[in-house]
Amino acid sequence: MASPQLTSILEYHQRTKHHLDRYAKGPNGLDWADQPDPFRRFEGSERFQLPLPKNVPTPTYNELQNPELIPPQPFNRNNLGLMMALSFGLSAWKQYGKDRWALRCNPSSGNLHPTEAYLINTAATDLPAGVYHYLSHDHVLEMRGNWRQTPAFSGILIGLSSIHWREAWKYGERAFRYCQHDIGHALGALRYAAAVLGWSVELLAECGDETIARLLGLDRHNEFVAEENEAPDLLCRIHAGSQMSSDESVDRYLAELSIDNWFGKANRLSHYHHFHWPLIDAAALAAAKPATQENYRHPGIILSPPLTNGSQSAFEIIRQRRSAQHFDGQTPIELNHFYRILQATMPENLIPFDLWRWPAKIHLFLFVHRVEGLQPGLYALSRNQASLQMLKDNTRAEFSWQKVEGAPETLKLYNLLNADCRRAAKTLSCHQDIAADSAFSLAMVAEFGDELAKEPWQYRRRFWESGLVGQALYLEAEAIGMRGTGIGCFFDDAVHEVLGINDTGLQSIYHFTIGKPLEDSRLQTLAPYFHLHNEPR
Structure with a gap:
């Protein structure tokens, strides 16, 4: 029998889903x-x-x-x-x-x-x-x-x-x-x-x-x-x-x-x-967390990205990070850049995942629109090899799950189907153009399963892990001259229907999109602390 805490958490998650015909309850x-x-x-x-x-x-x-x-x-x-x-x-x-x-x-x-x-x-x-x-x-x-x-x-x-x-x-x-x-x-x-x-x-x-x-x-x-x-x-x-x-x-x-x-x-x-x-x-x-015993440690494996834009300082990349408001809908992303970005989200990557104390529970389902050398379509990236079969068993039977040839061996990247997914990506992300006008967008799918049943406070950790993945995506996008945007508004169960997910063991909890941004020339940009010491604008 589910604990009252787990019941409350799952009821919260269900009630706060957006649906195609209505949104979660908010202010009028x-x-x-x-x-x-x-x-x-x-x-x-x-x-x-x-x-x-x-x-x-x-x-x-x-x-x-x-x-x-x-x-x-x-x-x-x-x-x-x-x-x-x-x-x-x-x-x-x-x-x-x-x-x-x-x-x-x-x-x-x-x-x-x-x-x-x-x-x-x-x-x-x-x-x-x-x-x-x-x-x-x-x-x-x-x-x-x-x-x-x-x-x-x-x-x-x-x-x-x-x-x-x-x-x-x-x-x-x-x-x-x-x-x-x-x-x-x-x-x-x-x-x-x-x-x-x-x-x-x-x-x-x-x-x-x-x-x-x-x-x-x-x-x-x-x-x-x-x-x-x-x-x-x-x-x-x-x-x-x-x-x-x-x-x-x-x-x-x-x-x-x-x-x-x-x-x-x-x-x-x-x-x-x-x-x-x-x-x-x-x-x-x-979801309140008690004191616990934590034994898992990061494996300490380094997945070094290719030295693209190697001269850019970390300070510059971190300071220039922005959330794109619009994409040009045309510019593709180079295949090696695409692989670099995905590799940066893998838990074996030292920064930022060396602080994460648990096996990965977040996996990526990607809507590829404009990646050079890659067919447009739906792809999956399992961030934990132990979860791969579970992902296959709990998604559509007709998905091909073909390993992408030429992808780095450290990436468990699979092609599920070839198709123009722009309209689907836009619709699923609350009809937002940024999900379709980018080079690719994705849904982060979390494992809810047995661990959440035993420790309901891990609900929070699933979202923390998705945000950690999101931060890696943001900075990697900047490093290759692109830009990312997190998407919190999406139609939860419609995403599950597209993927073939039919129970609460897997849940889409965060979306993200990366592409070539369109800058709004009407906006003036000022230095971060110009208001303190007359820092130059």
Whole structure:
């Protein structure tokens, strides 16, 4: 018999599906006067300005896949500032007429940014030991807490949380899904940023939500507007170097971080909160994670991509990442570039997947439109060889599952059928042209199965993994002169019907598309921190 938590999660997932004849429940129009502030601030907390990025380490983007060759930088305020800027900081401002809005290095559904980042420092001597909230608008750390006596345990932790209201304001009940996507993107952004500095990221997967909330001060509900509470998501430790030590106890580390003093109060993000979404609260409660034991580790295999555009710095690629709004509908992608992108999504790839503690549960079904040397049609990429037969058994019997000749041996890429899939891709992705005008688009299909039945909180991890894959797709697209876009709006069960999926064991949870972008010349682009120190536009 299914647990109440699993029942609640599956009911949430089913209820928040989009259908061809109706969409998941959302607000009746957007209340622009109540649009949430995209920047969380803790009023009354002491601020520590981080240096703006300059004279940054210059590994190329391709060199990130050989992290042992990148000399680790010291833990200090300058380098921590660079890591925060490249993971959660601003990448640009866009302006149209009198309207101006910020873009960030970590993507977000609707550019609403529900993810908040925290830094716990007991290692950098030029920054007081404490718990900090990162305010991307000002590129500052706001001290939230400290200790009467600094713990003997030395390290840097990064914590991530979600403000569900920010997404629910626009997307209603489906917003909980999007918050989890964004956590995955943010985790990927953190891994790439740390790699620039020669650092590695360890996901402290054993931690339960209550521990994370206690460490970050998220359980101090009187310091938050009730409708705008932050939900704890994950905690990471940053290591100086490519090798993560295993001789230090996570439990001991966290036990020493009992904060004695707290500072600041969260700003109000919206005034009215006209709509309330109890289904999101129920899903978050059902997906709450306890403390666990985690034994799986990344296999440590490097799948080095071909040295295409090898001179581009990682800093440039990360900073220039954007979500394409339109594609030209004409430009094909080179076959070797296509293979490079797919190879970057494989779990054996070190960056960003060396932090992922579990076997891959996300697989790609690709609608190929314009790839040189490849027939247009539907393809499948199994990201876990152990899942291949299961994918074959649970999709249409008429699919050919022909291994693509000439593809790298490390890619389990199969042709399912040859066809012009542009109309189908557009229809399935909520009639959006970007799914058809690109070079290719894809559906990320997650394994729900037995593990989810035993541990319903793994529902969140499926979305995190899809966001991690999405971040790799975003940056690889930039590296080859293309651009990507995540697609959260799609007709769930219509996708399943096309693929022949007829039970809840496999579910489409995220779409993505890559092609040649069309730039909107009406928009003015401003430098990310021009508003702070008159940075050149």
